[in-house]
Amino acid sequence: MSTIELDAxxxxxxxxxxxxxxxxxxxxRVPLGPQYVCVECFGPLEIAYDFTxxxxxxxxxxxxxxxxxxxxxxxxxxxxPADVASKPNLxxxxxxxxxxxxxxxxLGLRSLHIKDDSGNPTHSFKDRVVAIALEAAxxxxxxxxxxxxxxxxxxxxxxxxARAGLDSCVFIPAGLETGKIVMAGVYEGELIAIDGTxxxxxxxxxxxxxxxxxxxxxxxxxxxxxxxxxxxKTLAYEIAEQLGWRLPEQIVIPVAxxxxxTKIDKGFKELIALGLxxxxxxxxxxxxxxxxxxxxxxxxxxxxxxxxxxxDTIAKSLAIGNPADGPxxxxxxxxxxxAVESVSDKEVVEAxxxxxxxxxxxxxxxxxxxxxxxxxxxxxxxxxxxxxTVVINSGDGLxxxxxxxxxxxxxxxxxxxxxFRSARS
Amino acid sequence: MSTIELDAxxxxxxxxxxxxxxxxxxxxRVPLGPQYVCVECFGPLEIAYDFTxxxxxxxxxxxxxxxxxxxxxxxxxxxxPADVASKPNLxxxxxxxxxxxxxxxxLGLRSLHIKDDSGNPTHSFKDRVVAIALEAAxxxxxxxxxxxxxxxxxxxxxxxxARAGLDSCVFIPAGLETGKIVMAGVYEGELIAIDGTxxxxxxxxxxxxxxxxxxxxxxxxxxxxxxxxxxxKTLAYEIAEQLGWRLPEQIVIPVAxxxxxTKIDKGFKELIALGLxxxxxxxxxxxxxxxxxxxxxxxxxxxxxxxxxxxDTIAKSLAIGNPADGPxxxxxxxxxxxAVESVSDKEVVEAxxxxxxxxxxxxxxxxxxxxxxxxxxxxxxxxxxxxxTVVINSGDGLxxxxxxxxxxxxxxxxxxxxxFRSARS
Numbered sequence: 001m002s003t004i005e006l007d008a009x010x011x012x013x014x015x016x017x018x019x020x021x022x023x024x025x026x027x028x029r030v031p032l033g034p035q036y037v038c039v040e041c042f043g044p045l046e047i048a049y050d051f052t053x054x055x056x057x058x059x060x061x062x063x064x065x066x067x068x069x070x071x072x073x074x075x076x077x078x079x080x081p082a083d084v085a086s087k088p089n090l091x092x093x094x095x096x097x098x099x100x101x102x103x104x105x106x107l108g109l110r111s112l113h114i115k116d117d118s119g120n121p122t123h124s125f126k127d128r129v130v131a132i133a134l135e136a137a138x139x140x141x142x143x144x145x146x147x148x149x150x151x152x153x154x155x156x157x158x159x160x161x162a163r164a165g166l167d168s169c170v171f172i173p174a175g176l177e178t179g180k181i182v183m184a185g186v187y188e189g190e191l192i193a194i195d196g197t198x199x200x201x202x203x204x205x206x207x208x209x210x211x212x213x214x215x216x217x218x219x220x221x222x223x224x225x226x227x228x229x230x231x232x233k234t235l236a237y238e239i240a241e242q243l244g245w246r247l248p249e250q251i252v253i254p255v256a257x258x259x260x261x262t263k264i265d266k267g268f269k270e271l272i273a274l275g276l277x278x279x280x281x282x283x284x285x286x287x288x289x290x291x292x293x294x295x296x297x298x299x300x301x302x303x304x305x306x307x308x309x310x311x312d313t314i315a316k317s318l319a320i321g322n323p324a325d326g327p328x329x330x331x332x333x334x335x336x337x338x339a340v341e342s343v344s345d346k347e348v349v350e351a352x353x354x355x356x357x358x359x360x361x362x363x364x365x366x367x368x369x370x371x372x373x374x375x376x377x378x379x380x381x382x383x384x385x386x387x388x389t390v391v392i393n394s395g396d397g398l399x400x401x402x403x404x405x406x407x408x409x410x411x412x413x414x415x416x417x418x419x420f421r422s423a424r425s
Numbered sequence: 426m427s428t429i430e431l432d433a434x435x436x437x438x439x440x441x442x443x444x445x446x447x448x449x450x451x452x453x454r455v456p457l458g459p460q461y462v463c464v465e466c467f468g469p470l471e472i473a474y475d476f477t478x479x480x481x482x483x484x485x486x487x488x489x490x491x492x493x494x495x496x497x498x499x500x501x502x503x504x505x506p507a508d509v510a511s512k513p514n515l516x517x518x519x520x521x522x523x524x525x526x527x528x529x530x531x532l533g534l535r536s537l538h539i540k541d542d543s544g545n546p547t548h549s550f551k552d553r554v555v556a557i558a559l560e561a562a563x564x565x566x567x568x569x570x571x572x573x574x575x576x577x578x579x580x581x582x583x584x585x586x587a588r589a590g591l592d593s594c595v596f597i598p599a600g601l602e603t604g605k606i607v608m609a610g611v612y613e614g615e616l617i618a619i620d621g622t623x624x625x626x627x628x629x630x631x632x633x634x635x636x637x638x639x640x641x642x643x644x645x646x647x648x649x650x651x652x653x654x655x656x657x658k659t660l661a662y663e664i665a666e667q668l669g670w671r672l673p674e675q676i677v678i679p680v681a682x683x684x685x686x687t688k689i690d691k692g693f694k695e696l697i698a699l700g701l702x703x704x705x706x707x708x709x710x711x712x713x714x715x716x717x718x719x720x721x722x723x724x725x726x727x728x729x730x731x732x733x734x735x736x737d738t739i740a741k742s743l744a745i746g747n748p749a750d751g752p753x754x755x756x757x758x759x760x761x762x763x764a765v766e767s768v769s770d771k772e773v774v775e776a777x778x779x780x781x782x783x784x785x786x787x788x789x790x791x792x793x794x795x796x797x798x799x800x801x802x803x804x805x806x807x808x809x810x811x812x813x814t815v816v817i818n819s820g821d822g823l824x825x826x827x828x829x830x831x832x833x834x835x836x837x838x839x840x841x842x843x844x845f846r847s848a849r850s
């Protein structure tokens with residue numbers, strides 16, 4: 001693989017508090033590099049940190065609060081250089097935590113917030129993970145940014161590469177929503193549709209990494225995955241800080257690969273370990289669509305392994321039939337006293353409309369999945385209505401207009417009061 | 426008109442530093458209320474303030490910097506109550522000021538920033554103005570929020586009313602972009618298309634205010650217009666604060682009604698008067714599309730009055746043929762040494778693509794108009810390429826996909842390396 005050579009001090013400053021890649025299964029450690037699979041046991045690699053190494057400034061609430069209004073306020077907790085905010089990137093994050101009193105009232109919840117990630121630069125949480133992967137790509141000397149994507153990631157990679165001055169080539173399954181295709185193509189990188197499911201696109205990208213055609217390419221969610229995945233921790237940090245440095249008692253998170261959910265759990269645990277929040281219990285709930293619910297099915301059946309499925313749902317951004325982090329999601333949901341639940345496409349659409357009508361937030365189907373599952377969890381008594389609850393909206397309804405195609409005009413009239421009165425009578 | 430009765434102290438606390446409505450033409454003052462036209466001379470009413478009244482805390486940089494990450498950090502400069510941030514609203518603003526080094530290099534500009542308002546809750550600058558109008562509507566006891574809209578305002582009003590628990594009924598010209606119609610309709614208020622231009626929709630709304638059908642309605646851009654318009658000042662405040670409490674030397678602003686441009690000028694002047702920024706000269710440039718360029722035409726011809734036109738441009742959010750603030754725009758452009766310029770629809774599309782390719786920002790045609798005019802101003806020598814320049818992107822490309830319908834897939838292939846190589850050769 002063609003990358004620039006870095007000596008140890010350079011690497012150390014490029015990755016901030018990160019010190020190694022560590023296997024999630026066997027714990028084996030390897031130096032930071034563009035690897036993602038453990039050579040010992042084929043387990044997934046993730047970032048290991050030393051937040052309290054000699055010479056590092058203590059990480060305090062005040063330090064974070066004095067940082068920029070983006071994920072870079074948490075740079076001391078991420079595998080990025082200290083000067084990351086000054087480099088050309090999309091500066092995602094620090095999105096709104098909406099106090100959802102209307103929706104809470106309608107569902108019978110005492111305290112509900114929506115973490116609305118549609119405010120990110122390309123309007124999904126994917127800007128967070130790509131921003132971290134981009135810094136790793138720069139450090140490793142990659143000249144092309146790539147990915148397999150269910151749609152949102154394609155736009156996030158195209159935009160980030162444009163800002164950073166890198167080439168991009170992204171791969172999507174054929175048949176995605178028009179909004180996602182145009183948004184991925186407008187940045188003028190390469191955009192290639194593959195006849196197949198997301199899981200087939202993903203396998204193709206793994207092949208491409210071993211091929212000379214993929215030389216010098218950083219696949220954000222494949223060979224840069226350990227870095228990329230850390231971006232989701234920033235959702236945990238922001239929610240805790242925006243609640244006044246407190247963990248929510250319950251949180252509902254969409255599950256595609258499962259990475260977001262596992263990293264939010266990791267983020268909460270880091271905040272506790274660093275003394276930035278009180279060590280209080282929290283319950284994590286995963287949300288899937290019935291048409292792609294392998295993790296919810298395993299949770300329901302009491303299994304530890306996840307049986308892959310072929311997705312069939314309007315929640316295309318969650319349509320990963322063979323979720324890499326499925327077993328970890330099951331483990332976290334069970335350990336924290338949460339659950340993994342799914343809802344039908346009909347319930348997804350109803351939840352999109354409910355969220356729009358009550359809070360003025362227009363979500364894509366993934367947001368409909370989390371709000372729909374939230375409702376179901378309340379109705380079935382699995383979620384405590386008196387506990388402080390956060391639900392994540394990871395994307396934007398503008399990219400998936402077909403889901404609410406019925407929404408629109410009440411009437412079309414000539415410009416006259418008589419016509420107006422008659423249209424309303 | 427059916428509104429709640431407020432005594433003077435209540436009114437004073439509801440509108441913060443605002444003390445009266447003042448006629449822009451004759452200077453006559455009337456008490457704060459749902460009025461918009463001077464009874465003396467039919468001139469437009471705007472908000473008059475007393476920022477230094479006895480008992481008011483001094484407005485300092487530190488006070489503002491300690492506020493929330495939304496327009497409410499500037500509450501002491503706006504006609505809103507001090508506790509406005511705690512009320513249910515969309516908390517817009519504090520959007521990214523993007524350092525646009527790639528675009529600057531391409532255009533030959535030394536220092537260029539993009540104020541990217543696509544990060545607002547409904548993805549346009551309209552959330553700013555609606556948030557202020559909403560507070561006034563609450564104070565006056567209106568139960569329905571309404572407007573005439575070229576598209577973005579419709580979504581902003583629908584979402585804000587949903588969050589605030591008010592009814593909404595918005596009016597748009599027939600033939601708007603699908604994204605704008607769905608986004609306006611999804612919040613489940615009334616959405617009525619009028620067969621006619623925006624100017625005809627606007628006239629219809631003025632009629633409706635005098636009719637019993639419009640009783641108890643706050644039209645954000647008609648009877649609440651003095652409050653609404655002040656929201657655009659927050660663009661000026663944010664740009665100055667994000668530049669490190671400094672005014673830009675040049676700024677390019679889209680011109681529809683002209684209100685945004687005049688209020689940014691007002692905001693800059695307030696910051697100087699309050700000693701929050703140094704008193705340095707700035708030049709203001711207005712941007713229009715050729716197909717609706719009555720202000721640019723008047724500027725070019727040296728006229729003080731603006732001749733109305735019938736709009737014909739893809740920049741529908743700027744398609745106001747009879748711009749209320751046109752004469753003020755002309756005055757400001759001339760006084761500050763700026764200009765008002767226009768570009769063709771072809772140049773608008775090229776500029777959308779240029780902005781996406783260089784900075785990863787996906788703008789709607791209004792953003793293409795400002796970037797296109799920026800380019801034209803540099804090429805014709807009207808803009809100083811060595812001076813610090815800011816350009817405003819007021820909306821989001823996701824709402825107007827047709828403008829870049831050509832953007833999209835490079836290729837569709839089966840999942841094989843051979844097919845990939847052959848597609849790229």
